[in-house]
Amino acid sequence: MNISTEKPIIVYRYDGQYGTTYSIRISKKNEKGEYINAFIPIKLKDNADLKNNDRILINQAFLSFYSKKDNMNQFYIMILDYQLENEKPIETIKMDEIDYQEELPF
Numbered sequence: 001m002n003i004s005t006e007k008p009i010i011v012y013r014y015d016g017q018y019g020t021t022y023s024i025r026i027s028k029k030n031e032k033g034e035y036i037n038a039f040i041p042i043k044l045k046d047n048a049d050l051k052n053n054d055r056i057l058i059n060q061a062f063l064s065f066y067s068k069k070d071n072m073n074q075f076y077i078m079i080l081d082y083q084l085e086n087e088k089p090i091e092t093i094k095m096d097e098i099d100y101q102e103e104l105p106f
Contacts, residue, residue, distance in 0.1 A: 001063040003077060008055040008085040012039070022050060024077070041076040055085035 014021045023039040030036050042061075044050070060081040065073045 003058060003061040003063065005058040008057050011042070011050050011052075011054050011056055013050060013052040013054075020049075041074070043076055043078050044082075045078070045080050056082045057085060058082050 022042045061079040064078045065075045
């Protein structure tokens with residue numbers, strides 16, 4: 001199953017006793033119309049170092065799993081290629097672009 005995103009997703013980072021892990025959150029509405037959340041673990045190629053709440057666009061990923069000690073399967077998303085969401089620059093107005101001839105509303 002190939003995975004890519006058109007909109008950025010938030011990556012959650014957890015620094016625990018056994019190292020750093022990452023996850024993403026998915027949401028849906030239940031029968032009462034309330035949102036419920038679930039977290040899906042992710043693994044990143046090349047041991048990337050993301051910060052908590054970084055936003056990424058996934059270019060190439062796939063769904064995989066591993067078997068735990070109790071023979072239960074744990075699904076995760078293996079991300080092969082991604083890019084950090086770029087911060088949008090703050091728009092600035094140049095002084096020579098202002099029309100001083102407009103009537104002021106006060």
